[in-house]
Amino acid sequence: MTRAAVATAFGGPEVVRIIDEALAKPAAGQVLVEVKAIGVNPIDYKLYSGAFGSDQSTLPLHLGSEASGVVVAVGNITTGPGGPISVGDEVIVSGAKGAYADKLLVPADAVLPKPASLSWEAAAGLLVVAGTSYDTLEVTGVKAGETVLVHGAAGGVGSIVVQQAKARGARVIGTARAVNHNVLRGYGAEPVEYGDGLLERVKELAPGGVDVAIDTVGTDEAIDVSLALVDKARLVTIAAFGRAAEEGFPSVGGGNPQSAERRKKARLDLVAAAGDGEFEVTIAKTFPLEDTAKAHEELKSEHPRGKFILIP
Template identity: 50%
Template structure:
């Protein structure tokens, strides 16, 4: 038996419960992982608020890092090879807020030695989302990019993935996030009243691309005012505004986005291994305190990535 956090009914952090579950042995093409850290993402509790009661209980958590405890017959992990005792990370999985789980080997990769377990457990959901918005907007060398929410997990990954392209990035954040934006290569600008005018002053030659990682009306309104080509505006959070304004929105459940995100996992791991993609972790919590950690995550101001440590 192992401890696992689930949502037994629709709701946010307040409905989460820890239950005992059996861990099934791995079959062909599967791996069992003893979890050393479980990543935490806004999507974890966002997806537990659906009204369809038939989907519950829902096991929480899409990415983990840990140690291989068992492998199915004739099985190797996605990055090749694999053996009991290997340090690995896994994404996209289901039910990662747990002590141990069995997952498809195709979603398991060798963990870079440069990342500790909490960092590795938080690399790929934010990293693949960042890669996806860059793909959609076609951001490249001579572009000037306006990045809303640049100090958040996805924003920080966008900054790092754009840096080798030579793209100029103007990143919105609170004053508290200014140093983070600058650290990863962006030019900080405060969000709030007058944002459009401040951006125009900072980029008199115009903005080519806008990436929205926060989903506010301000982010969409300013993006529409500054970017002529709506196909080069993208949001990961403003679903209703995107539909109304004809602006692309990306999400991991979309077939094209899912296929792309799965295809870039190894590339992002290689960047992290080379020291070119960092994962700032603000805080870790014992697995038993998942509800408290989720409350901090839902506050919108965790100060960086969070991880659960069994």
């Protein structure tokens, strides 16, 4: 048996329930993981909000896609992206369905080795944000010596973009609330406060121009300022899909199969980079699995910087 958090209807976080479910034994190519920590992402509550439809036949919706834990059983001939998988392995689960659970039966392809240097919480919250960040940098082709403007630079994805762009040798200007400016300076970025006059403040910091703009917030301000500064081919958003379609600049995520493939191919490298300390995932807050609805409610409002994590 496993306890799992599911959405029993479409609506707000009040529709989330904890249920008990039977689990089959792993078949060939499957792995059973005892979950230690679970990553929480905005897409998790958007799926039951009705934003992507409200087909009643899909209920209950099993939530979550990323976790970390220990392998407790394997099927025959079980090999994952990092090689053979054995009972007792500490692993990261990525791209799974229904990761909000205390036990998780997943395909071996969704299981990657967890570096010992990463905590359960950091490992569980790693690959959605790091994969999204990597995607934006690949699409825009960020190179050493370029100036990159990151909107929402202190957020879950934005902070990883900053660190990965710096690792590529780029100069980074990041928009954020003043309370987060010292954090951005610690990552080697030059912070700027968003709001009225943002375009002028960025131009003052970068009189020679900006090469790339990466939007992680989806506001009209972020898009308008970016369009005024960079070529459309070197602007990317992870949130403003409507504006991207209207204006003709790239977006990543949102069901884009090319994005999914890029992120999948990069998983092992991203895990290794995090394990080696090349970038860090900040944990904002942890919640017991029973408080999934509360976690979603808080994530929808202004909240501490970093990832929310559920603990079974």
